[in-house]
Amino acid sequence: MDNFNENYIIELVKKELNRYLTAQGIDIKKEVCLLGNDNEIKEQLSQKFNFSENARTLVVSQLSLKNLYNISNAIYENEYEEKIIKFLLENKEIVIIKEGIEYSKYESIPVAVQKKYEEYIEKVKSYGIKIENKDFYINSLTxxxxxxxxxxxxxxxxxxxxxxxxxxxxxxxxxxxxxxxxxxxxxxxxxxxxx
Missing domain, CATH: 3.30.160 (Double Stranded RNA Binding Domain)
Known part of the structure; x- marks a missing residue:
């Protein structure tokens, strides 16, 4: 319980400090955590945000088929998936870039296979995870x-x-x-x- 109170107080102080600095005309960058190696997204995010492991938002720019399967079942097998699941368990915002999901790179996927992957996507969305198109997400950063x-x-x-x-x-x-x-x-x- 002490840990909860400490985290709550820290978040409250951060919010009040941000509000005060904004009122003083000082622009404070918000924090975001980035998973994946998409340089375009990294560049766009760096203009608006500071990168931090403790951010309230996680942007996932790449997701393999195995990652997709595990996340849809709310489990993890490696550090990459663990970070996503921990953000999920902490009820933080998670945004997955649709073009970074491995199967989206293929044009002629058999219908049954595509349907299976879309089931995983729907399951992931049901957890509150957002799946956004890259261009739309970059434009929405403004x-x-x-x-x-x-x-x-x-x-x-x-x-x-x-x-x-x-x-x-x-x-x-x-x-x-x-x-x-x-x-x-x-x-x-x-x-x-x-x-």
Whole structure:
């Protein structure tokens, strides 16, 4: 119990310090942990984040078929998989880059085999792990914000904004449909209502 209290206090102090420094106009980079050797993602992440083993977010840029199988069964056999499972057990954010999953490199996979791999992907997603396209994830790092002031924000318009990698939408005097709110929640798109 003492360990829990200590970690809670450390996280609370970090949040308050970040809030104070932000209010003072000092920009603090957030932390992220990266698994894999994708240099493009590493470069993009380094512009916005500091790399840390204790980060709240883990980005996995490469995943072998064996890794995929083990993670879908919530087990690990090596340090690489152990890191992913530990982030999962600590209820931290995990993002797997879809193009980094080994089977995605093959074009003519037999349907039955592809279906099996997609079952593993669905199981992984059911744990709360996100699977994102590389370009979409890199674009979303900019945390683009859209101020939306038309009368109605519906599902179609929300999908258009998502395609532009907009992850935060500020609606002003607009009605947001329930289907758009559901979709935003599922896709981690932040909708802020301002009157």
């Amino acid at each position: 945390k683009k914000e859209e101020v939306y002031s038309k009368k109605l924000l519906d599902l179609n318009k929300l999908k258009e904004l998502e395609a532009k990698a907009i992850r935060r939408i500020v609606v002003e005097n607009s009605i947001v449909t329930s289907s758009a709110e559901e979709y935003a929640k599922d896709k981690n798109i932040e909708i802020i209502k301002r009157r």
